[in-house]
Amino acid sequence: MDPSPQSPPTKKRKMATSTSTSTAAPAVVEEHQFPLPPILTHPSAAPPTLITQGAEGRLYKTTFFSPDIPCALKYRPPKPYRHPVLDARLTKARLAFEAKVLERCRREGVPVPAVYAQNAAAGWIAVEWIEGAPVRVKINEWLGQRPKNEEEERSAAEQDQGPLIELMKRIGAAIAGLHRTGVVHGDLTTSNMMLRPHTKKTTTTTTSEQTNGVSKEEENAKLLEGDVVIIDFGLANQSQSDEDRATDLYVLERAFASTHPRAENLFEHLLESYKQSFKKGASVLHKLEDVRMRGRKRSMIG
């Protein structure tokens, strides 16, 4: 069922690591549990693979334009329980909006995938494939290697968590950039951020590095390197309000605490870096206090 058995099951749609997707043996095609969207029934160098299925759509890994350009194709199938006209209109509007937000972020220099092609009416959008792994996976890998004993952890925390703190700061800066362009993501989690390796064309996986005899320490230091790329703008919105921005941070804070409870105490570094990279950061953080008090639901006034 799960095309990427190495990665743990997740509730959200998101891109799996490039390394964990088996490069499609022909058998995989027959195993598709859903009919492919029409656009993917046309020939391509390698068969598309279903990466994940979310509430709203499915994500396929395929290639676009030419066989050496990997891409993520998101397909929103028609919803049989909705009136067809309404369904078509909603699907089209949401995909069109997602595409526009991505382009806007890209122009403003916020690290997001580029849009390769879209047909909102047909329910699909093809975007750049981001190499690497979700931040969630990387942080858990990192935490998994830390001492589990709580006292040890506390004593070692200050020196040892350096790379993770650095990553938190980069995440904060990325979100600051996103908010600066007037976009709120709507579903910030560590699954909706990719950690893209720096080095060009170096797609060596951790496993292959191990076999190549690279020392464990060096490997650990590299684990959290890379650019933070924000993905999945399916719930994004345009907003300049502190309230919406604070809600974005709050959603991430809650998600972070439940996904990475052992690193919960490091979230402040993310917020600190957010505040420093964004002029209005301070007032957003102030608003965040309010949001924490009452939850993410907006006030009923107005």
Add this chain to the structure above:
Amino acid sequence: MALETLQIEHVPSDHHVYAALFRDVQNVDFLQAQLIGKNPEFEYAFIDASVIISRTHLFAAIFRALNTLTEGTLQTPNVHSDIVIGLSPTNNISESYRRYGLTPSKTRDVLVIKVVYPKLSSENSAITSEQPTPESIWQHLTTHIQGTPVPLTNEEFAKSTDWAKVRKYYKLNGVPGVERIDKADEEGRRKEMEGLVVSGIALRGL
């Protein structure tokens, strides 16, 4: 033969795309006259190669046009003119022809695209009763285009790209996403601009 059969991902298997690039074309005015005169023998997309930055850029426009063709939503009389306007990030059709198509006495390098696909009988014109082959297309092109054929490589495209035009047409001047990249990192800037160009093509009409 310098006519290349383009393999574009996710294009119906009965649609064939051929392309050729000619340098220093001497009879651009003649070629344009055939288009304006709607000469059925000249059903090609003629593109001014100076606005093309790479194969991916070109593929994005062709893909878009083929997609509208299969969806039955062409915006212009045929798929070839849709390829030309497919390059544009804006909806102004006549401006798109001017910018991406041929301009007599200005265009030097000409990119030719030919799409062959099974047509409905209602669309039948004089020459579609039998499908042209790569050989017959090449024969026709070399007979009528006075220029030097070169391969469609990124290197060849790079030689003739007019970046001032590309930056203007795709609104890339002063874009933070490009400007934040180190000036010395030319490859990085070029890649980023290619991404924005492709996005611009993909998003037209939204």
